[in-house]
Amino acid sequence: MKIKKILLCVCFLLVFSIALSLIAMSYNILLFNGTENRGIKNRYIVFQSWSGFTQETRWAIDYASRQWNNRTGMTILYHSATQHNSNYDNEARDYKNLIVKVSKGLDNAPMTTHAWAELGSDGYYYIIEADIVVNADYPWNNTGSSTCLDVQNCMTHEFGHMLGLENVDYPVDATMYKSTHNGDLEKRWLKQDDLNGFNYIYR
Amino acid sequence: MKKILLFAIAFSLLITLYSCKNPPNALDDSGLAEDTAAQQNAEEMGQGSENTQAGEDPSPNKNEEIELQTDFDEDSDESTPQPGDIVEIVDSMRVNMSVDDMYEKSDIVVVGEFDGVSYTVVPDDTKDENTVGTLFTDQVVSCERVIKGDAQGDIRVRRIGGKTDDRNLSSNDPELQEGKQYLLFLTAGPSVVEGDTENYKIVGGLGIFPIDSDGNLDVSSQDEQDAQRLLEIYSQQ
Numbered sequence: 001m002k003i004k005k006i007l008l009c010v011c012f013l014l015v016f017s018i019a020l021s022l023i024a025m026s027y028n029i030l031l032f033n034g035t036e037n038r039g040i041k042n043r044y045i046v047f048q049s050w051s052g053f054t055q056e057t058r059w060a061i062d063y064a065s066r067q068w069n070n071r072t073g074m075t076i077l078y079h080s081a082t083q084h085n086s087n088y089d090n091e092a093r094d095y096k097n098l099i100v101k102v103s104k105g106l107d108n109a110p111m112t113t114h115a116w117a118e119l120g121s122d123g124y125y126y127i128i129e130a131d132i133v134v135n136a137d138y139p140w141n142n143t144g145s146s147t148c149l150d151v152q153n154c155m156t157h158e159f160g161h162m163l164g165l166e167n168v169d170y171p172v173d174a175t176m177y178k179s180t181h182n183g184d185l186e187k188r189w190l191k192q193d194d195l196n197g198f199n200y201i202y203r
Numbered sequence: 204m205k206k207i208l209l210f211a212i213a214f215s216l217l218i219t220l221y222s223c224k225n226p227p228n229a230l231d232d233s234g235l236a237e238d239t240a241a242q243q244n245a246e247e248m249g250q251g252s253e254n255t256q257a258g259e260d261p262s263p264n265k266n267e268e269i270e271l272q273t274d275f276d277e278d279s280d281e282s283t284p285q286p287g288d289i290v291e292i293v294d295s296m297r298v299n300m301s302v303d304d305m306y307e308k309s310d311i312v313v314v315g316e317f318d319g320v321s322y323t324v325v326p327d328d329t330k331d332e333n334t335v336g337t338l339f340t341d342q343v344v345s346c347e348r349v350i351k352g353d354a355q356g357d358i359r360v361r362r363i364g365g366k367t368d369d370r371n372l373s374s375n376d377p378e379l380q381e382g383k384q385y386l387l388f389l390t391a392g393p394s395v396v397e398g399d400t401e402n403y404k405i406v407g408g409l410g411i412f413p414i415d416s417d418g419n420l421d422v423s424s425q426d427e428q429d430a431q432r433l434l435e436i437y438s439q440q
Binding site for chain 1: 264284285286288289290291292293294295296297298299336373375390395404409411
């Protein structure tokens with residue numbers, strides 16, 4: 001009887017551990033050509049905002065990048081003081097990391113990250129450039145209004161892609177959760193799952 | 204008995220800790236060193252400089268990397284990725300949408316099977332400025348049932364991503380699996396090359412629902428109301 005009880009206890013603990021492990025590992029890493037990336041190659045990335053953004057939007061972008069820097073304790077995202085004038089996205093590598101605002105139509109996504117990665121000699125990909133495209137056809141603001149998408153909310157999510165993270169199906173409150181809605185502010189603040197993903201790549 | 208229990212608890216804790224892969228606040232010295240070095244580098248480069256690039260490697264190991272690449276090239280197989288190869292990814296954010304919204308926005312709603320035929324489409328830069336520089340992959344779907352709109356025979360479901368001689372672009376757009384049946388909510392795709400008609404894209408990147416081999420629609424990702432609505436749409440003839 002005693003042995004049976006012990007065995008049951010052990011089984012319960014193992015199942016409990018495995019369940020916990022699965023929850024803890026729900027983050028996803030961007031796959032380039034089917035292979036995991038190991039983050040930004042130089043461990044920092046300087047990005048420029050479009051000069052047509054309002055001051056409030058530039059602040060929102062700044063807060064989004066600082067959320068990653070502050071919560072992870074690693075300053076990786078640098079918001080350049082210089083702004084660029086390109087209000088188009090040519091989807092080409094130009095050796096700059098730009099945040100652009102382009103009219104892409106409501107058929108396309110509200111925000112998109114286009115990243116380039118180079119295969120290292122260790123067999124992993126390293127991100128060497130990334131642009132973020134804001135689709136001008138969606139209603140945007142910086143206040144969390146229930147009729148608009150929030151810039152800071154979505155930008156925090158896109159910076160996660162810039163850093164090498166992929167969307168997740170769970171948890172639904174994570175910054176890297178796959179979808180958003182008008183008035184959504186949940187992604188402004190990184191959750192444990194986002195930090196676990198970041199740590200997997202950078203530590 | 205106590206010893207066994209203690210061992211089991213310790214083992215469980217070890218598994219859990221391992222899976223967490225370093226707590227986020229446990230910044231080690233090397234992390235701080237990297238951080239400081241990165242900041243110094245960024246300051247040296249001058250933020251916002253025209254030459255600003257995340258990909259330029261200032262490390263002294265660059266020569267070593269080039270040598271390694273040369274070694275690989277001697278017996279190179281063109282299809283095997285080599286160090287230094289560059290690939291791209293486009294990751295798009297989705298906007299939550301109810302099934303009714305999806306249905307409303309769809310030009311056609313079909314039940315169809317992907318038979319595995321797909322090919323890369325390189326847009327003509329003069330056709331649509333929104334698609335300049337993008338690559339697409341068309342997946343041929345044979346329509347078995349049309350629930351909304353007008354479609355016949357084979358249609359092409361277009362997703363961002365594709366391969367050419369010098370580019371390899373992937374995306375988080377839904378990718379169909381060969382031999383699988385789907386309920387698809389589709390909207391007319393952009394015309395990116397001459398004579399480009401009858402191509403569609405999945406509404407919001409979300410309007411795709413697999414059907415199992417018994418003909419059952421997978422609605423597990425939906426809440427109760429949307430699941431019910433999906434089943435109603437699926438049962439329409």
